[in-house]
Amino acid sequence: MTALLEVEDLRVAYGKIEAVKGISFSVEAGQVVSLIGTNGAGKTTTLRTLSGLIKPTSGKITFDGQVLNGIPAHKVVSLGMAHSPEGRHIFPKLTIAENLQLGAFLRKDKDGIEKDIQRAYDLFPILGERRKQAAGTLSGGEQQMLAMGRALMSQPKLLMLDEPSMGLSPIMMQKIMETIATLKAEGMTILLIEQNAQAALSLADHGYVLEVGKIKLSGTGQDLLHDDEVRKTYLGED
Amino acid sequence: MNELPQQLADGLALGALYGLIAIGYTMVYGIVQLINFAHGEIFMVGGFGALSAYTILPDGTSLLLAIPVMLIGGAVVSVAVATAAERFAYRPLRGAPRLAPLITAIGLSIVLQQLVWGFYPGAKSPVSFPEFTGDSFQILGSLHISRADAFVLAAAPLCMLALGVFVSKSRSGRAMQATAQDPDTAKLMGINTDRIIVMAFAIGAAFAAVAAVAEGLDKGQIRFEMGFLLGLKAFTAAVLGGIGNIYGAMIGGVLLGLAETLSIAYVEHIPGMAQFGGGAWKDIWVFSLLILVLLFRPQGLIGQRVADRA
Numbered sequence: 001m002t003a004l005l006e007v008e009d010l011r012v013a014y015g016k017i018e019a020v021k022g023i024s025f026s027v028e029a030g031q032v033v034s035l036i037g038t039n040g041a042g043k044t045t046t047l048r049t050l051s052g053l054i055k056p057t058s059g060k061i062t063f064d065g066q067v068l069n070g071i072p073a074h075k076v077v078s079l080g081m082a083h084s085p086e087g088r089h090i091f092p093k094l095t096i097a098e099n100l101q102l103g104a105f106l107r108k109d110k111d112g113i114e115k116d117i118q119r120a121y122d123l124f125p126i127l128g129e130r131r132k133q134a135a136g137t138l139s140g141g142e143q144q145m146l147a148m149g150r151a152l153m154s155q156p157k158l159l160m161l162d163e164p165s166m167g168l169s170p171i172m173m174q175k176i177m178e179t180i181a182t183l184k185a186e187g188m189t190i191l192l193i194e195q196n197a198q199a200a201l202s203l204a205d206h207g208y209v210l211e212v213g214k215i216k217l218s219g220t221g222q223d224l225l226h227d228d229e230v231r232k233t234y235l236g237e238d
Numbered sequence: 239m240n241e242l243p244q245q246l247a248d249g250l251a252l253g254a255l256y257g258l259i260a261i262g263y264t265m266v267y268g269i270v271q272l273i274n275f276a277h278g279e280i281f282m283v284g285g286f287g288a289l290s291a292y293t294i295l296p297d298g299t300s301l302l303l304a305i306p307v308m309l310i311g312g313a314v315v316s317v318a319v320a321t322a323a324e325r326f327a328y329r330p331l332r333g334a335p336r337l338a339p340l341i342t343a344i345g346l347s348i349v350l351q352q353l354v355w356g357f358y359p360g361a362k363s364p365v366s367f368p369e370f371t372g373d374s375f376q377i378l379g380s381l382h383i384s385r386a387d388a389f390v391l392a393a394a395p396l397c398m399l400a401l402g403v404f405v406s407k408s409r410s411g412r413a414m415q416a417t418a419q420d421p422d423t424a425k426l427m428g429i430n431t432d433r434i435i436v437m438a439f440a441i442g443a444a445f446a447a448v449a450a451v452a453e454g455l456d457k458g459q460i461r462f463e464m465g466f467l468l469g470l471k472a473f474t475a476a477v478l479g480g481i482g483n484i485y486g487a488m489i490g491g492v493l494l495g496l497a498e499t500l501s502i503a504y505v506e507h508i509p510g511m512a513q514f515g516g517g518a519w520k521d522i523w524v525f526s527l528l529i530l531v532l533l534f535r536p537q538g539l540i541g542q543r544v545a546d547r548a
């Protein structure tokens with residue numbers, strides 16, 4: 001069986017500095033895969049390369065049977081890959097409803113879009129209450145909900161989340177993690193990037209530990225959670 | 239004659255012209271943070287495009303029939319030149335240091351002037367353009383609005399209305415707002431931002447062509463270098479209104495037009511300022527305004543922050 005996403009020996013550089021130094025990993029349909037690592041490990045760079053915002057120097061990305069190398073970002077979305085970027089990046093001056101509609105930019109089925117907007121409001125009721133409000137006025141946690149809701153609007157085969165819990169209060173973080181668990185239960189395939197290793201690995205079928213551009217460890221979420229090295233470095237235990 | 243209401247009406251017409259051109263600066267800046275200094279020349283070639291279209295028409299065509307043809311001819315030429323400039327001059331420089339596209343824009347503006355000067359028949363001196371003659375409209379008793387002024391006073395709000403509806407209601411307009419606010423994230427939504435950028439250049443160019451027709455109808459002539467000063471003033475208008483803000487551009491244009499007209503009429507009556515009044519000093523006042531705004535309110539009078547980009 002071939003994986004939904006297959007990354008082989010991916011290398012990405014900013015000028016002369018190589019940020020991702022030949023990593024390989026895969027995501028099977030229906031799985032939650034977590035990529036964890038410290039600041040500057042290359043997690044965001046990896047995601048931005050997958051979605052076509054950055055060109056890799058070498059390596060191969062295969063998604064749903066199609067090689068993605070050279071496909072521009074705006075076309076990658078149409079293949080079924082959605083990316084909720086680090087730092088949320090909602091469109092601040094547009095309303096919540098408009099932000100969600102932009103998530104469905106390539107879809108033509110008006111009724112389906114309406115239904116999915118409603119579903120986002122069901123998932124995150126606060127968004128429904130504020131639908132006419134400029135997104136820039138939302139709190140950080142609410143913006144994160146919007147970013148996730150917006151990514152879901154493209155009906156993706158793969159949802160990529162870059163540090164969805166960043167800067168959130170413990171309660172908000174829990175809410176986001178519960179939502180990811182809900183999506184997982186519904187069968188969504190998710191590639192999750194987190195610094196919060198505990199939360200990310202608990203949810204994950206499979207995890208990878210990225211360190212300065214290389215994959216240092218990989219295994220099932222549970223294996224990694226009980227790995228001494230991971231416990232020391234990422235879970236702050238000794 | 240020189241009463242205030244008439245001055246205001248004249249200033250409004252001049253301001254509408256500046257505003258139409260200013261839209262082009264502001265749209266492009268709002269999306270790619272580039273000050274397209276060649277936009278004055280995009281305006282100028284629109285005038286020559288309109289004139290070429292006019293000369294194809296049979297002799298004796300009524301001006302009212304000719305104007306739509308001139309608008310189309312002007313817009314076709316302006317849009318073609320602007321989108322070609324985007325594709326071949328600016329796009330390759332995206333991501334280069336800011337100075338590179340700026341210098342390119344200035345170079346392009348010289349090239350366009352020289353091309354028209356060198357190759358458009360008779361363009362080495364002012365070329366005559368069909369003047370919008372005929373009785374001026376008299377409204378509210380004593381207010382006279384020339385036909386050319388009436389044209390621009392009608393065209394500018396119509397263009398603004400169309401643009402406003404386009405940007406806020408249409409799918410492409412939404413995509414344009416998204417691209418202005420956060421281009422990378424716009425791509426993640428599936429928006430082809432290259433196409434949106436071309437669209438911004440094209441809309442600005444089409445509006446500049448409308449302005450060029452208005453200017454030709456008013457002056458009865460067009461000149462290869464006419465884009466320089468008008469472009470600079472329209473740029474001032476865009477800055478005045480807060481560059482990046484489309485409504486601000488039109489408001490800035492109107493404020494500038496009013497300031498210019500009023501300074502011609504009234505500065506000389508201010509005690510001790512007699513020698514600074516009249517037409518000779520108007521540009522000094524206009525550009526002093528630009529310097530003051532840049533010094534004290536670089537975000538523009540309307541006060542909206544430009545593209546909120548991360």
Ligand SMILES: Nc1ncnc2c1ncn2[C@@H]1O[C@H](COP(=O)(O)OP(=O)(O)OP(=O)(O)O)[C@@H](O)[C@H]1O
Nearest residue numbers: 014019037038039040041042043044045046086195
């Ligand atoms: N635009 C850029 N230009 C140059 N270097 C960059 C750029 N973006 C990231 N880098 C460098 O690439 C490396 C990997 O950065 P990246 O953002 O991918 O890390 P990350 O794992 O997402 O970190 P964090 O957890 O802090 O978000 C870092 O050393 C960073 O300084």
Ligand SMILES: [Mg+2]
Nearest residue numbers: 043044045086
């Ligand atoms: Mg990151």
